[in-house]
Amino acid sequence: MSLEISQGTPVEISEERALTDSRRQMVLNMGPQHPSTHGVLRVILTMEGETIVGCDPVLGYLHRGVEKLGETHRYSQFVPWTDRTDYVAAPSNNLGYILAVERLCGIEAPERATYWRMIMGELARLASHLVWLGTHALDIGALSMSLYCFRERELILDIFETFCGARLTTNMMEMGGFSRPIPDNLPGMVRDFCNIFPEKQVEYESLLSANPIWLSRTRGVGVIEPDAAISMSLTGACLRGSGINYDVRKATPYLYYDRMDFEVPLGTRGDVYDRYLVRMEEMRQSISIIEQCLDQMPTDGPLSLTESPYVIPPHDSVMKTAEDMQRHFIWVIKGFSPPKGEVYQAIEHSKGELGYYVVSDGTPIPYRVRLRTPDFVNLQSLPYMAQGAALADVVALIGTIDIVLGSVDR
Amino acid sequence: MAEEQQTGGPADSPGRRIWATGHWGPTEPEEHPAVIAVRERFPDSFVDAVNFRDEMTIRVDRPALREIVLFLRDESSLRYNFLSDLTAVDMLRLRDNPRFDVVVQLYSIPRRQRLRVKAAFNDGDPVPSMTLLYEGANWLEREAYDMFGIVFEGHPDLRRMLLPDDWDEGHPLRKDYPLRGYREYVQPGFENPAPRVRSRFRRP
Amino acid sequence: MDANLLSSYIFAVVVLNVLLGLMAYMTYLERKLMAAMQDRVGPNRTGPVGLLQPIADGIKLLVKEDIIPKHADRRIFLLAPLLSFVLAPVAAAVIPFGDSITVFGHEVNLYVADINVAALYFLAIGSMGVYGIILGGYASANRYSLLGGLRSAAQVISYEIILGLSLVGVFILSGSLSLVEIVNQQSETLHLGPLQLPNWFILSQPLAFVIFLIAAVAETNRAPFDLPEAETELIGGFHTEYSGFRFSFFFLAEYISMIVISLFGATIFLGGTDGPIRDGVWWLALKAFIFLFFYIWLRTTVPRFRYDQLMGLAWKVLLPLVLINILLTGFIRLWGLGML
């Protein structure tokens, strides 16, 4: 069987050409301290004039060894670490890890908790997309967008704060559901946000979608062909912008996404503008999903499993029964031991497929925690897209991949 | 590890589980088309197939890994054309030999099914690189090389990914690598350098 | 010494100081206006409603450490901001701020100099202004600065041509290069049937005015043409390596050239000091403010051009348009079509 090289290989420059060109080429070190690399990404660019002929991203300036830390913390202790990988959409990270561990343990949260998890996940997606839109537009030079987007993001962070007390690193989910009660005003807050947001989104689009400069900066820039997108393992808007229907929520539904009525937007040209359109449409779909969740959700019912050895006993019963107090003590001091095995749980993060691969050896500490973060994989397309682009396009490309360095470097 | 795996934990809630929705194909290895096809096509290299929590794992021999993944990608009834993840696990504490597992998470976009392919190998054995099949394997393999010291044969650009290029303290995700590294390093504000601590949390 | 010359000198000093003061409050105005457009408050801590903010900024910039990079071309590095700063207000010398007034029995003209090539003089000084940027970019020994300098060189030459050619229509109609003469011609009233319109050149040269507006934004390196100093691409472009008061020189120069080119545009196209009631310098200030507001508005609204798009706009769109405009104006002048 022959090994065929997959299609969509980026344009390679022969070695002789590289040698003759070396005199007129300039190496520009972009980052790690650069305003538009979204953190501490470093890109070594080889340029001819303002045209990029070589691009080598250098990662690791924010590497904290999260996977190694996962191997030294108990299952529940690792949840706060997931907040700190992709810190603009912390609930999504919590969700992915919690689902992986619940799957490992073979438990499932009650219906009401699952709906709230979906709402929080979608709000996290909206918050992340708003940060993306603001910074992406800022990179391309539209100053005001970032302030408008952060204004609406405040509302989402307020909801997070009402829900769990934290705004950025939420640590809001636990095995088997939520241990905290849902505040009474929370559904109203979420509804208000769903009513306010669509108007605001029209505002953003009126600033960008028909702006000739925005169009000329994004159309035809950073085209990824669908074959290349699949081959490079892109996920999220980078893949869907190229017209491939792979949304984890739709393709392999988790939580109750199979009960939701929503559509997956797909681009037609695979350029920066298409990815912009796809993300804008995703925000609308997210609002629709949140509204459906609020409608379908049972108003009463448990928020957490009560009898499972994997779940922390609820606060009330710990105070009332000796049995639960003992269980609580053991859960806190010793942790819980899932059965031996391994699971891979993928969820649709705002940036793409977020996968947690957890291996258990039957002890309270995971044997291996692997984070398949979407932006790390998506960032591989930067050298592909940057070939032949201009220097100014590179910031647009970094913006369109939508990276958070905490998640890329882990 | 396969023999030790339990088939599931205690059931806490009745009815369909939200994670058991058939994204991994049939739960019985004998019925799974990928398992059947791989066993037929590569009888010598197929080791076994394990199902845990509905997730199908095919264990294969290391040298045939690339051929098998290529077969899974291009066979028109399977078409696992998307590489979800590629990583490794250091099995130092779980078994004696071989030391590492390389784990390839595949996904078929047309068929909407996942599959996990694993191959075991010892320290120093070259693992066939997936970059010829999936360009996305490039950085994932670089990361696995960085973290575990696995040499991927046929990788075009096997450099360190997350750690500095001149990192000379080994590969940190190996189980024998101490949590805070081998070196003692100066802590600002403390008289003594930070001690070499393995872990605050001892394994039971 | 000649009394006339002396009064010119005194007036020059007055203009310079007013410009510097205006420039300081221009930054305040920009920050407040941008804040209003972006749904936030803006500076409000220093003094009442933040009015002392420019002074605090100035003090901060002056006492900051002056860093000279190790590999910089030291002499040029020190020269460049001075060059920028000195040349920016010099162009204001030819702007007429009104008719003559009488001070202590002397008649003082409200302009520093009325030379017969005033408009060209303005362009010449503008074209010299780019040296500060280019040399600053070169001397910093930083590739971002170098790229900023290169972009600036290409951009300013291209838009200098557009700017100059957009004025040619006005020169053809007025038959003069002197700004005083141009203002005098615009102060006449135009009678179009029942309508009474001012004879401003914006009415007879609307296309030239639009092109002038675009080229003026590009000439002063402001958004969306701020490529030489694009923060998100080139960090700071030519002034990446500058700090403290040398940076503030570049900063001052940019804002002064904004004000000066606004005054110039108001003079050429909007009738200068001419107004519906009581001609005077306040009308000029109002018109210049409209320009400045437009600058700030642009900056908050639109994204930045890419380098090739910027050059394409200049050479493929604006240049043909402005040449057509000159041609049409020439015909009108020759055969007196329409209102002229």
Added chain:
Amino acid sequence: MAAEVLVFNLLSGIAIVSAAAMIMMRNPVHSAIALVITFVNVAAVFIMLRAEFLAVVQIIVYTGAILVLILFVLMLVNPDELPDFHGARPMQQIFGFGLGIILLAEIAVAILTRTVVAEPGPWTEDGMAAVGGNVQAIGQVLYSGYVLPIQATALVLLAATIGALFLGRPDEDEEPTPSRRTVATISLAHTRGSDQDEIPALSSANIKHEAGDRDLIMARDADEFTSTPEDDQKGQQE
């Protein structure tokens, strides 16, 4: 009067010194700056001669455009890679020196044997005032008596521009620089491999019209648009 002479001497002195400095400087950018100083001083001398138009044009064209372009090129040159300017062979040095002397002598002869000295031409101050100023005077002269040379110059400059474009063109045998990818419709919802701009989407697709000519395809079913039509056919055949 004395003040005027003093200023003139100062300006021309600076012009000469900086012209010399322009030759002597090792760093080409420094040379260019010296040349700028020369040009500005010469322009000032023009103003003293009541040729304001000439002075301003000198600054716009020479300092504002030509020298900026020269600087543009010089900035890209690494000073270490430049040839040694003062390292010519002895014969070359002697020859160059001789040539310089001859050129200087020519200028001296021309100045010393001038015949029209002190004879005012038609453009005295009164003559100038009669036509409205020196801008008008230059305009009238250029576009009446010298119209043919002006047109000829324009033609030569045009030819030079075209020549420069031709010379600056990249070599054809060279590998082309990787250029921006063309935008073609590439979605899995469309037929593949076409580079036309407008391709109708598959009839099953749920289309949402976005700004301008862009559409978004809204996938409701998870199995839509996950493989190309050709692949599907292949799968069905087997």
